[in-house]
Amino acid sequence: MSTTGVASAGTPIDSPAPYRWRWAALFVILAAEVMDLLDAVVTNIAGPSMRADLGGGASTLQWLAAAYTLSMAVGLVTGGRLGDIHGRRTMFLVGAAGFTLGSLLCAVSVSPGMLIGARVVQGLFGAVMLPQGLGMIKEMFPPKESQKAFGLFGPVMGLSAVCGPILAGWLVDADYFGTGWRMIFLINLPLGAAAILGAVRYLPRGRSESKPRLDxxxxxxxxxxxxxxxxxxxxxxxxxxxxxxxxxxxxxxxxxxxxxxxxxxxxxxxxDPLVVPSLFRKRGFSGGMVLGLVFFSAMQGFMLVFNLYTQIGLGYSPLKAGLVMVPWSGGMIVGFGIAQGVAKFGRTVLQGGTLVMALGVFGVWLTLDMTGSGVGPWQLLPSLLVTGIGMGLLMAPFFDIVLASVEQHETGSASGTMTAIQQLGGAFGVAVLGTVFFGLVGGGIATAVDHRSDHLREQLTAAHVAPEAQDRIVAGLRTCASDRATAKDPAATPASCARLEKETRSAVTSPEAGARIPAALQDTASSAFRSGFGSVMQTLLWVVDGMLALTFLLAFLLPRHARPEESAGH
The missing domain is CATH 1.20.58 (Methane Monooxygenase Hydroxylase; Chain G, domain 1)
Incomplete structure (x- = not known):
């Protein structure tokens, strides 16, 4: 995902004659990029629906994203080398065919394990497919046109980021032909077929003169x-x-x-090493790797837990959850645009973007703190928009600035390593922030029940429930609500909830109480559920802002400007 930024820095100075079908070939490559970008984000939206259908614990939601990004991170390190050895066109076709097959396997999965395995297949073949397209662009386009070609990736990335969550939510809610969440993968079949047919017709043949051995x-x-x-x-x-x-x-x-x-x-x-060791003796590159790991961990981790919060905590439908993310994605496009106009400021743009993004994340925290569990999409819009603008400002110059200290012969290895770090950071963020989120949510909901216990006791007293029985019911609700939020199987009834139900029946003294007690428990549990998820989300937002503060500090290790040696030659 998002491997485009690194390739522009590696455009050769002396290019062969322009390839006749280069613009048609570019759109084939963009189609492959769209498939990757969509599949990187759709499971954040559709994850709760997948878990409800197939079962699995909270870790299933993390693995749906982590399996894809982790397998792609590992594969990207070698994907470009396979193109050098066997030909970029051939490996693009292999990657596109395998990615499409992986999408089909995702769509027909009947268990969480099968779906996660199919996501690994997608990630591995995506890692074979994507580097080939970027390498061919450098070969097909003359220097004057290469920047225009790479410039198309920005809008495509932005539109995919905007449309991905909406498309995923719409397809899940629409439930076409009874497919539900499976349609988000089935839609890749025509896209993949178009990419394969287009590749056969328009991508250039040929191999690299140097054939490194695969490490x-x-x-x-x-x-x-x-x-x-x-x-x-x-x-x-x-x-x-x-x-x-x-x-x-x-x-x-x-x-x-x-x-x-x-x-x-x-x-x-x-x-031929998999990663050129000399790269890590350059402070700018090593610092960029650490910065990328921290930033992409924060970004992907935030996107996962925020979507879990809106769907599980606030009860949003997949489509509504996707629409909530539109300001974020739209802000990213705006940030990319602003970054182009202030590119001359180099590293300062990246650090400014970090501060703007941190301000936006704090704005989300402030919104939740002021509105509580009644927060709506329109109230979240301003802060998510600012967050997206900051992310666009940060990402736009990142790759070129990190590559500024890399020698020309190291660019290929550096590009592959950087994109791998991006994916590995995403997997790490999903693992860490997802684990913290699910680890805190049970306690957060239990605390929220405690805060509402006085009001619940008033309702139980009005229903003529004895004080001793009230203590048992309040304690039972606290345990039940916490267990239900952290249950490995969301469809199963936790034992604590079964005990609470039994305790409630024994406390009923009249038909009126039999109606009022369950209603009071349900009202308290629902309110505590939303409030507990909100308090955990606020804690995670502080973690994300801390990671962004670290990103800001790490940026001082980077060169001040992208490719200073090139600008000096003008």
Missing amino acids: IPGMILVSLAALLIIFPLVQGREYDWPVWTFLMMGASVLVFVAFALYESRRSKAGQ
């Missing part, structure tokens, strides 16, 4: 290291954080170190 041991090491950190972060909460989760995370660090040592040894031996 399979390096690929295995980096894949294992990523999995060892993401898996325990996503699954740890459901297993109550056993010792093996911490051992896996510690092992991840060791495997990353082993990967770095292996790549260095491979480079010294004159072989």
